[in-house]
Amino acid sequence: MDDQQRLTAEQLVEAGLDDWRPILGRLKARFRTGDPATGYALANAIGQAATAAGHYPDLTLTGTAVVVALTSPDVPGITGRDVDLARAISRRAAQLGVTADAGGLTQLELGLDTAASSRLAPYYAALFGGEVTNGEPVDPSGQVPTVWWQDPTETGGPALPAQPFEQRWHFDVWVSHDEGERRLQAVLAAGGRLVSDAAAPSYWVVEDADGNRSCICTPAGR
Known part of the structure; x- marks a missing residue:
């Protein structure tokens, strides 16, 4: 290779x-x-x-x-x-x-819905004790998950049902290509709800009992 x-x-x-x-x-x-x-x-x-x-x-x-x-x-x-x-x-x-034991391998990312990523990146880099790399606050020591930005004005991906409240932060939970379905079923069994599987197996959108949404992401289909 x-x-x-x-x-x-x-x-x-x-x-x-x-x-x-x-x-x-x-x-x-x-x-x-x-x-x-x-x-x-x-x-x-x-x-x-x-x-x-x-x-x-x-x-x-x-x-x-x-x-x-x-x-x-x-x-x-x-x-x-x-x-x-x-x-x-x-x-x-x-x-x-x-x-x-490859089961359950996970990597967490934090996503923030904002159109002001260039203004906010230095703040979060300082807060996490890291640095700005390619526009994202990154901790070189690996102690803090990466934060990435999702511009709420940009369109793309499947349309999701409206939420009754504004959610700015969400988790992107990355798992392996053969773990996504299992993780989804575990979330549903624990009281979570499936919001959308339109982009599966790349990602599933789920929410907790209060309506806070997260994504289960895999490298498949990308």
Whole structure:
């Protein structure tokens, strides 16, 4: 695969990376380590693989799991470099007897309905302790979700039923291409309502019992 060209969602599915899922421009995997010692051992093995490749992932280490995210910022997006390193990491995990659990992998974005994004971006960058990148407040440390802007004057996407109140903030919850339907059913079972599936499987619009809306998003169909 090309190390300098962004891969499509279809190409990533065809790559057969069973442990990994493309979510919001990154390849993500969650390895169930079960205990801190195994987690540290896996993190060290990932570091060795990354050093050998000269390509470095983001790691989140907890007491029972290691979550790994891969991307190529210079493209930006997922490239052959990420696919190669993903395979190497999966091999290292298998050698340690660690299995992957792709179910439930998630990435949260915050969407704000506003036509004044250029004026608001510096404020939110300062509030989050980040910086403005491509017009969005971004936290380079990864502690705070990205905020993106949706201009309410722009048209596009399916028409939605009117709300009885003004909602300015909404969640975009990104999941893998094979997780969207399951996440939707979980939301409905928990008392949520489906507002629109006209853009599925790219996204479903749902709302809570008070009418606050969010989107369940996947890379499929984009």
